[in-house]
Amino acid sequence: MVTFTEDDDTKFIIDEAPLAQGAEPDAYDSWVDPKEKVVLNAGRLQELKKKEKELQDLLALLRIEKNKELELKPLTIGVVGFGNFGQFISKTFSRHAKIVAMSRSDYSAQAKAMNGTYVPLSNPDRFFAQVDVVVFMVSIKSFESTLRNLLPAIKNDQRRRKAVGESGPLFADVLSVKEYPRKIMLDLLPEGCDVICTHPMFGPISGKDGWADLKFIYEKTRCNGKLLKGERTSMSSLRKQRVTVAGNQARKLVKGKYDEQPEENSSEKEGLDRMERFLSIWEEEGCHMEEMTCKDHDMFAAKSQFITHLMGRVLGKQNLMPTPVDTKGFESVLALTHSTNADSFDLFYGLYKYNNYALDTIFSVRSGIDEVVDDLRRMEREYF
């Protein structure tokens, strides 16, 4: 029975006509208990449509305010490691921010093509003096040494910022493992440097036509010396929190006033604002944003991204070739083998070496093969 009891709109009561003997109930009848009466609430749909329209207007207003706010203070993003992935991401960044690239190799021309500038690794002071956000896009293997080599310049920059009352910068990484760069950044970076750990779950091939609906994982890690996350988080509760906060803010915005937030000092406010501006780039490009602890990321990735690369590498050792009898399934196998083996072995090694859960996956795959072979042998014994 369908009953609406929230308001006093006119109600209709429809008696269920009995089914003719032997007749099949249709899809609607099948979920209505024929013994019960259906109560329809006239006006309910109009009311819902009105509410939907109000929310759409609210959202349009919110977006205008948000875009105004973003345009007010565009970021300058420093990219350390301007290789294949660094350039791919920066090209899109350059639509929202000013780019300053720093890398071992000279990428002046590539940076210029994005209306950005290139600073050689040998001149880090000039790099840090310009940037709001520093994103490490170097290989996993070279991440720690690159950061260590930059530490004297980072410390100089912190002294300069303190002297002129400037906060930041925000440090981010895009490594395909997350607990490792989190630890390195928290251990090595001075407290004044904020930290966000991120993993865009896409690359130059999957993201060649845009980033819409591609996954972006992040953990807001540290702001103004305070740890923001680190414990395991329930994703559904985080999502609920975000929806509630967004809803409340939208309502306040339209009324033209914000509630007083709990007191944060100005560096903290600036730091959180910088993080939001950085995240907005990914949001505005349509990424599917997932906030998650670095630990959760690595646990999921061991049984998802790493196992994909592992199987691709194992299949790569089989010298598989297209044959005249290929099925769709086998074509997928060839595609997987091709795409995973096209990535650098450095990347595969990084996924294994710097994810605490990757070795468990290798053991589990090995014992999985043994179990399958045992099952086959058992059946052979039983039947023949």
Ligand code: NAP
């Ligand atoms: P990569 O081989 O992992 O990294 C190449 C980059 O690392 C280049 O910018 C290179 O600088 C720099 N680099 C390598 N060794 C270095 C060293 N000893 N010192 C300083 N810089 C060094 O390939 P990638 O695909 O470009 O990946 C970059 C990062 O993005 C990795 O951390 C990876 O996990 C992450 N990521 C990649 C993808 C993807 O689809 N490719 C997706 C998500 C995340 P030079 O070019 O100046 O030599």
